[in-house]
Amino acid sequence: MSNSTVVPLYEGTFSVAIDKKFNRIDRNEPPAKGALKLSINPFLIKSDDQNILFDAGIGDLFGGDTTIETILENLADNGVSDYEISDIFISHLHFDHMGGLANRENGYWELTFPDATIWVSEGGWKKQHTLIDKESESNRDFFHFIDSMANIQFLSDEDTPINNVSTKTIGGHTEFHQAIYFDNGNLRCLMAGDVIGRRISINRNFAAKYDFMPKQSMQARDDLKKFAHDNDYIILAYHETDFPMFKLTDFDNKSGYTVKNI
Numbered sequence: 001m002s003n004s005t006v007v008p009l010y011e012g013t014f015s016v017a018i019d020k021k022f023n024r025i026d027r028n029e030p031p032a033k034g035a036l037k038l039s040i041n042p043f044l045i046k047s048d049d050q051n052i053l054f055d056a057g058i059g060d061l062f063g064g065d066t067t068i069e070t071i072l073e074n075l076a077d078n079g080v081s082d083y084e085i086s087d088i089f090i091s092h093l094h095f096d097h098m099g100g101l102a103n104r105e106n107g108y109w110e111l112t113f114p115d116a117t118i119w120v121s122e123g124g125w126k127k128q129h130t131l132i133d134k135e136s137e138s139n140r141d142f143f144h145f146i147d148s149m150a151n152i153q154f155l156s157d158e159d160t161p162i163n164n165v166s167t168k169t170i171g172g173h174t175e176f177h178q179a180i181y182f183d184n185g186n187l188r189c190l191m192a193g194d195v196i197g198r199r200i201s202i203n204r205n206f207a208a209k210y211d212f213m214p215k216q217s218m219q220a221r222d223d224l225k226k227f228a229h230d231n232d233y234i235i236l237a238y239h240e241t242d243f244p245m246f247k248l249t250d251f252d253n254k255s256g257y258t259v260k261n262i
């Protein structure tokens with residue numbers, strides 16, 4: 001068994017309204033009326049010679065108040081450089097989950113993690129090609145740049161593409177949404193993007209209007225919670241603000257799961 005760690009790389013908290021614009025707010029501030037409060041936490045997993053990211057953060061795609069420096073500084077704080085990221089798994093292809101893959105810090109597009117293999121759902125990537133023309137100009141440029149320059153590898157519906165990591169297509173929030181699991185016998189954690197984006201979804205199951213398939217999302221969420229509880233996995237919640245890593249330690253029919261912060 002080897003030593004391994006998982007850490008959230010907090011990029012900030014945002015008020016996100018129906019227009020899907022990300023307006024930065026303070027960590028303790030409520031969102032605007034009718035808007036969602038979403039934080040952004042890509043996760044770094046360090047294990048032996050692997051430095052893995054689960055989702056890539058917001059990057060600099062969202063206007064003046066987001067920059068690529070945040071993720072690079074967060075990685076440096078954990079002793080990891082941009083060249084040392086070996087693999088990046090993307091739960092789904094929304095730009096707040098993959099924006100950090102490339103940046104324009106120097107005035108032109110560059111890969112943020114030049115040596116990383118980027119793992120995405122094959123179905124999702126192909127679908128993104130058919131949808132990309134509806135996106136903003138910078139999102140289109142970003143996608144075409146990644147598509148041609150990055151080392152993109154496709155995941156099948158259930159896959160174990162590298163040591164210790166497995167993936168599964170769960171759908172729900174998007175048609176080809178992935179759940180991503182790490183298990184090296186020592187550290188066990190799972191990330192399910194927006195299907196378990198915040199801890200509020202643990203004991204309040206709801207069909208969300210922003211999901212592509214709301215019922216499917218509820219079912220996948222239930223299955224993942226049970227799996228995490230039964231197998232002692234840490235849940236990594238990408239959009240949670242204060243404690244984005246937790247375990248489900250107990251269950252009873254009345255009060256649901258007991259959530260323990262990690």
Ligand SMILES: [Zn+2]
Nearest residue numbers: 094096193194
């Ligand atoms: Zn999201």
